[in-house]
Amino acid sequence: MVIDPAEFQQRRSRFIEQLGGVAAVIPASPLVTHHADVEHAFRQNSDFWYLTGFDEPGAVALFLPHRPENPFVLFVQPKEPTAEVWNGFRWGCEGAVERFGADLAHPLAELPERLGAYLQGAEGIAFRVGRHLELEPLVLKAWGQQLDRAPRSGQAALGLVAPCPILHDLRLRKTPAELVRLREAARISAEAHELARRVTRPGLGERQVQAVIEQHFLEQGARGPAYGSIVAGGDNACVLHYTSNSGTLMGGELLLIDAGCSLDDYYNGDITRTYPINGRFSPEQRDLYELVLAAQLAAIERVAPGADAEQVHDTAVRVLVEGLLELGLLSGSVEQVIEQGAYRHLYMHRTGHWLGLDVHDVGAYRLGEHPVPLEVGMVLTVEPGLYISDRLPVPEGQPAIDPRWKGIGIRIEDDVAVTAQGHEVLTAAALKAVAAMER
Structure with missing residues (x-):
């Protein structure tokens, strides 16, 4: 990693500060099939990379200004020897915390059950719709559940917004x-x-x-x-x-x-x-x-x-x-x-x-x-x-x-x-x- 980890931390801090009370969901790139069962060489999503420096496919980063005790959460592929024999090294949850500065990290498979709880209490949700077809239903479901509970709880994210204006202005x-x-x-x-x-x-x-x-x-x-x-x-x-x-x-x-x-x-x-x-x-x-x-x-x-x-x-x-x-x-x-x-x-x-x-x-x-x-x-x-x-x-x-x-x-x-x-x-x-x- 050529860019110092402290620089990624500074980028996250600036991003979270500008989010205000809005929680952001920023996904990594997936693997893309080239032909049959062969994938293209992996290329990380630039927004995800800018904030994390994490260069593995399929991960999801949460930025949670309403949870100041753990505002940066990563969901990643866990360590798995058999998978790593075939497809190479993984940092896993421990590496996501120790090497990449996540406050908390979970196996990617736990995202559907954990996402709603992490987004609870945010004033809004920053997520780019129309680009991440596997993740989008999970985000919409979590938001919908908040709206369903709002009459009783008095809390719900008020809207879905794009993270791009904030993030791309920082990258410029x-x-x-x-x-x-x-x-x-x-x-x-x-x-x-x-x-x-x-x-x-x-x-x-x-x-x-x-x-x-x-x-x-x-x-x-x-x-x-x-x-x-x-x-x-x-x-x-x-x-x-x-x-x-x-x-x-x-x-x-x-x-x-x-x-x-x-x-x-x-x-x-x-x-x-x-x-x-x-x-x-x-x-x-x-x-x-x-x-x-x-x-x-x-x-x-x-x-x-x-x-x-x-x-x-x-x-x-x-x-x-x-x-x-x-x-x-x-x-x-x-x-x-x-x-x-x-x-x-x-x-x-x-x-x-x-x-x-x-x-x-x-x-x-x-x-x-x-x-x-x-x-x-x-x-x-x-x-x-x-x-x-x-x-x-x-x-x-x-x-x-x-x-x-x-x-x-x-x-x-x-x-x-x-x-x-x-x-x-x-x-x-x-x-x-x-x-x-x-x-």
Whole structure:
């Protein structure tokens, strides 16, 4: 366990404090069948992990501010030698208390009979409905029994609420310990991109480059890729979520790689780099690459306390539109093109997302009509791109795309932490200057 147990305790304390008198039920992820009787590799629920650090499937955590003598209760799979021979080590109830700081721990099989008593006396129940189909009936039954007894007892949880607003707001602001882990994920991910660029050559398979990247993740002790690695040569790069990685790299084309590792404690890197397969940009490739890089650098400069993600995006869009107008790929005024969205056949996604325990991490971008301001500890990606293809129709009034531009897909992405001084580019070790992309 890399994050100190005291950090998990602090997270639980902040969560319980914000719950007020509401009890929360937070389940772990279950095992998911891949085919027949074989499960996918286990991946813990990020909310459950954030509060517990407990990495076993099927567990359930209770957070009980109305029971200050034992506010953190875990239900876990008990120690069982036969099961552990087949499926590996379990911490059991004793480990849940001694290693993971639970005030009380019970075998998971006892949850149906104990849940109601633990929730009794809470002002409400925080539980995410619609996601945990085996647990949900137990929570609803416990709540229903309270409501049935309310006329006589005078006590019942007043409502069922989602824990997400509280929990995801906490997760949005990374602690110094979390930033250490994100820097480590960024380091490993950046090294993998540099290795991939060095081995890239015409005739190599996209999947061979993927293997170089993901081998480095594993060699460095990461859990593996944080998401399906995108290794897209040529026109494949114009498919935003291309993951088949089955093509052959061709001289004269670009290679777009969007890949990052996930650490054992689930913190992630997320980097995209694009470069010429044969080591030299064509004039069109260079023009577009320099434009995307200029947009990204300008957008990164906007990252600072008090700014917001929409300003980061708008900055990138303006630079891209100005450049596309100069290149003749768009026509009209900058303001008109932006207002009409007449650039979206060439740039159709947002410029970034939150990053943390999830690659597309939790946390609101807007609160009603107002964008969420950036604060110290927030981490986001900055990833403008251009994708020149026939897949989307050219908007009315915009010029047809000259064939010399088609099949060029470029994205440049870095992970950026908000600091008191402005920002820190966590992934700066993955080079992106024009000169560094050529050889």
